[in-house]
Amino acid sequence: MTASPTAVRARRVLVGDAVRPATVRIADGRISAIDPHDSPADGALEVPDTATLLPGVVDTHVHVNEPGRTHWEGFATATRAAALGGVTTLVDMPLNSLPPTTTVGHLRRKQEAARGQLAVDVGFWGGAVPGNAGELEPLWDAGVFGFKCFLSPSGVDEFPPLDGAGFTRALRTVAGFGGLVIVHAEDAAVLASAPARPSRAYADFLLSRPDDAETAAIQQVVDGARETGARVHVLHLSSARALPLLQAARDEGLPVTVETCHHYLTFTAEQIPDAAPQFKCCPPIRDAGNRDELWSALRAGVVDCVVSDHSPATAEEKNRGDGDLQQAWGGVSGLQVGFTALAAEAARRGIDVADVSRWTSQNTADLVGLSRKGRIAVGADADLVVHDTAAATVVDAARLAHRNPVSAYDGLTLPGRVTHTLVRGRLVDPDLPDPGWGTQLERSA
Template sequence: MTQTIAARRTLVDGTFTDATLTVADGRIAAIGPYDESAGLTLPDSSYLLPGMVDTHVHVNEPGRTDWEGFASATRAAALGGVTTIVDMPLNSIPPTTTPEALALKQAAARDQAVVDVGFWGGAVPDSLGSLERLWEAGVFGFKCFLAPSGVDEFPALDPAQLRTALQEIASFDGLLIVHAEDAAVLDAAPHPPSRAYADFLLSRPDEAETTAIRRLLDGARETGCRVHVLHLSSARALDLLADARAEGLPVTVETCPHYLCLAADAIPDGDAAFKCCPPIRDDANRDALWAALVDGVIDLVVSDHSPATTAMKCAGDGDLQQAWGGISGLQVGFTAVADEARRRGVGLDLVARWMARASADLVGLTTKGRIAVGCDADLTVLDTATPVTVDVARLAHRNPISAYDGRTFAGSVTHTFVRGVAADREPTGRLLERTR
């Protein structure tokens, strides 16, 4: 099947240009001049972009499908312009810490996925020494925590175990992705029962991130292991990371839409929809994260979609120490970042670089995250003349909770294609494995 898509603003090689894409057998077969007689001609207010690649999604199936599942998560992804997700190894039961558990996760996803799905493995104390088996089974890397994860079946690594994991993963040139908050710093911070967001912020201080990141960089320096810092929240770690880059350490960094689009001083007390770990910090911190993205200190932006049931988010009647920590942002993350970028005068070409190409490159998906001949025809259309107001009741996420509820964005996703096919409710997504 061959089809053509024409747009006045098509992102090719980092630049917007008039173009017509010819799609054949799920791939981009040709990029030619704009042809208004193409099978699909987009309005001039539209941008034709590569599909977003979200490498930080908690789907939770099997085991906690009431939190989220592959059917609802991948449908939400498609509606938000995301054509590929990589699933985190928790909070499913069992966690993805063995090849057998990976097979269960793949079986759960296989007949439900609307978009393409890959998988991370987990580095927990019990899986150390056997990580290469999981690597060979096709995971894209290994996630670990340096502080409690929130679920008992996925314990954190202590400093000695972190060093062991780094050495083991370096031995087969794998990738370790790290929730970088230090357990000792968190234990020492005040955490009284409180509805006040300011009190919650004090319980997750910047020092927890900087201490953990410093330890991780020391480990990368000693072992040569490739490492990736997950969901960077604190701008106080940016100098550490910039110095590590200048030194040549193999480190990459991500941040998330909620850290770029929300700020602590506007968060209402007792509203657990905004609770996440590490936390959303102040407006000056947010500005610094944006600057670090533009400067290349931070590589990519991903959702860290971490849903839970309404009962879990409302636990404690607004006591933010009791409520589950996690932002449900898979469906709206790209639109939110695109809107905030517009407000700041940052080009949509950079947004696509951070949310499509860089995230695809992190996991070696070289045929995704870009519009180029031979690449998968994974495409997203953002129409800047079609504003959208987020209505939590209309999101495809399984539970109607969102920190973005009621926010209006100047543009919206109008089309999403996975390998040239319009992504809708049909489960036509494929399961992905590491190929390098």
């Protein structure tokens, strides 16, 4: 098989809302036609009957960390992991790089750092922090997809949270040019009053990040959208207790969307051992009943999409405090295996991989306005993934492509595997994804 097949043929292809047999033809990096399955196609990539051809995953929540903290993660390692996991497009968060993406100058430094290192296509979020309201429209004009902010401490000093007035100011500013604000929604006051004693017990860590921190902050986000008209997106929803607020916002017609993460839908607090910082993230992984409610909200459309929130750090940072979960860096590394884990848990619940694909590809692409991504359609980029349910994925953190060998998924055997990934028609080499093939994306006007 050549590195750039002219067609892919499968009996299960997700086209629009239906899975059907098809031959997907490729020309100049795009889908040129979707023909019947038995159409002649010399040199086509033949997909086995046990597999489904899906649009490439669009992961809109990834912390690459380069420049400045490239020893945590970098563009070469992150995009290689992405490609191996079926992620063909990612959007990089404005922290934890140094400097953060809070000015056009800082964006240019990040774009320069990424040049020539990308195995998949990459776009960039900007950041909204105290004092940079005047930078937001220039960043938007420079092509960022929106603006991330925190309502509680971010974990890094160079990206401080917005207070109430600052949040409203950012919303009004961004509403003025039709942008998008994405929010880490945990309330600073609730967190400050929660017990946070040094402890290796996961139950104690969970008490330090209570559901009320999310519900209070999400109420602030909803109220802000109502007051300013700004489009807002709630990041990494962990607490199912916030779902009624989000449903009410949807019923009211407010411009509010919400994501959750692979790890909140895969793991439960009851499964997590003490002193296991690879599972620590903020907001936290909660109990099994909570997980069930998140799945129900996805199926009902209250939650729009699923992302990785890949937030890696060095093993030293993750193990800081020798198991004290208050000291360890918070973040789950799941970029390479998150889609596979999500599809496996969905299958266990009787949910087809086509639904998983919509949550992780089309809906995320639509969130950021990438109309040629996340779908198998004529004219779309030929970003394609083969997911085979007859194969299995055995996760060994030491063999994952991201820079540091730490992952909550380590040791799992997952039914299903991404066997092929195509980025704009080019077949990814599983041994050495091409670090120069990906392109830098900008938001279109």
